[in-house]
Amino acid sequence: MRAWNIWRGRVAVAIGLAGALALAACGGANDSSGTDSGEIKGAIDFWMGDPIGDTQQPIMQKLADDYAAARPGTKVNLRFLGKDAHQTYLTSIAGGSVPCVALIGNTWTPEFAALNALEVYADDPKTLQGTYVPGMIDSTIFKGKSYAVPYDTGVRALIYRKDLLESIGKSSAPATWEELREVALAIQAKHKGVNGFGIIGGAHWYYLPLIWNWGGDIAKQSGDKWVSEAASPQAVQAFQFYADLLTKDRLSPAGASAWTAADVDKSFGLGETAMMVGGSWDLRTILKQNPALESKLATAVLPKGPGGNNDTFAGGSNLAVFRECKNKTVANDFVKFMMSKENLVPVTANLGLLPATNDALAQEKSTGSFSSPLLKAYAEQADHTRSIPPVASWGKVEGANAIVNAMQSIMSGKKTADAAMKELSDQMNQAIG
Missing domain, CATH: 3.40.190.10 (Periplasmic binding protein-like II)
Incomplete structure (x- = not known):
């Protein structure tokens, strides 16, 4: 199944559907960082494969530019992928030329974790409770550990x-x-x-x-x-x-x-x-x-x-850091930047999806786009979600x-x-x- 199961009826689709797909590649032709010095500096590639991404590209470009402006000595190079993004991941994993950060469909997360491709995000997923939408936490888990950060949610x-x-x-x-x-x-x-x-x-x-x-x-x-x-x-x-x-x-x-x-x-x-x-x-x-x-x-x-x-199902996307990334310092810092409420909500709102963090979701419920009478049920439904069995x-x-x-x-x-x-x-x- 495809990784996004939520957009225009596309099934993982796993946005279906829906949702964005992005990754920051390390060690590629445009990556000047080479090795991880422990400092927040160097270039990473940020790739995005999204069949509905025409309106999203300017938003992601601004985020990439804002990150580089806030972190002198860093650079984020954007490249947009197409519908074959899943195969692109598998090819990069098999070939040993993996990205640093990927915004992947949530049902792909156990698959990539089983290939030993992803960095562990949390040894104990229970520590994520209260921070993220419960059903989205479940989608990051493989064999008892969390391998990604829940990003957006579609219900x-x-x-x-x-x-x-x-x-x-x-x-x-x-x-x-x-x-x-x-x-x-x-x-x-x-x-x-x-x-x-x-x-x-x-x-x-x-x-x-x-x-x-x-x-x-x-x-x-x-x-x-x-x-x-x-x-x-x-x-x-x-x-x-x-x-x-x-x-x-x-x-x-x-x-x-x-x-x-x-x-x-x-x-x-x-x-x-x-x-x-x-x-x-x-x-x-x-x-x-x-x-x-x-x-x-x-x-x-x-x-x-x-x-x-x-x-019901929690569809959407997760942000993951690849295990063989050569600049995890920038990769992890970029993930934190992307997950801040002020950077996350503009992307999810543009997609018509819910943010997967509870603080951003609360904002959307109270004053955001999902506070309207016609959309508030979706924010309420987000509290009643589960994920598919977390098997590769x-x-x-x-x-x-x-x-x-x-x-x-x-x-x-x-x-x-x-x-x-x-x-x-x-x-x-x-x-x-």
Whole structure:
């Protein structure tokens, strides 16, 4: 899976999606520092690979210039990478020509740590609690240690048409998944041609978290191994519930079994769908398509499941220092500079994402862009996040499309939920065990 799982429905995407990708390379052609003297001096390369980075480049350039101005004797050289950034990392690691600092998709962090490529950030990740968004801390961990600094966060919340809910006597968003189902059915009964809920069968970020909502786990650690929990009763029931929203309740067209976020964004923007799960980036897309909808929209934290929680994925990016960096003094100082609230918030706000530090997040909640009525639910949802199992080979699960295949086989009736989830569990264990 790609490292960013949050932007425009791109799946780690791991911003998906979304989010920036940057790295500062040591020992390269433009790096004049050579060795680490222990002083804050020398040049580093700051690379950025971001499919949505046109508007972000000037911001990063200013940060690079500001850093050099504040630290005489240093220089930050920017280079922007493309969509093949993940492979660029792997090639540099294999070739022994690694960067110094990288803003990497959070699901890549365990992968690179397993390759012995990243410097340990914290021997005890518990020391990071209270400083960073909890779900983002989890994304930095590999074998009990933290290998990166959480940078930006993207979460999904409930987007809904408040006018349609009001038409059936509802003044607030559904609090549980079962209530969402009932509200969606009532809206469909009253408004012919409107989909009660936007189902996304083609992207697992929209239903894999339901396993948590139903009280289960995606995987659990057993000794030094991770073991799939996809065949647990909670996981089976969660996937069956989501599939039933399409096959029994018909809350979206039959083709929604293959829908991605882009399909639901389009349907919602056209006024054809009453409720959906989506990120703040989806709101941007919808309102760009149909600005007149803004007065009719509202957002809320996700509904809770029978397990009593509404946890979802914390997508985003982490800042990491590479182990073989030859100028860790500048690298670490540059990371601190990037993570200061005054430097972090302009970048995350420009992306439409949340900062991953609690102090910057508090500012965004109180006076920043996420204090607005339409966006504040995303800041609240950030307190209810988790990360994928921190295993190096998680990408194999997503690369094989195993999770999506399981859901679509249930939706199509080709497999029972029990059979589909048993097969998924076996595939996960082969990949992560």
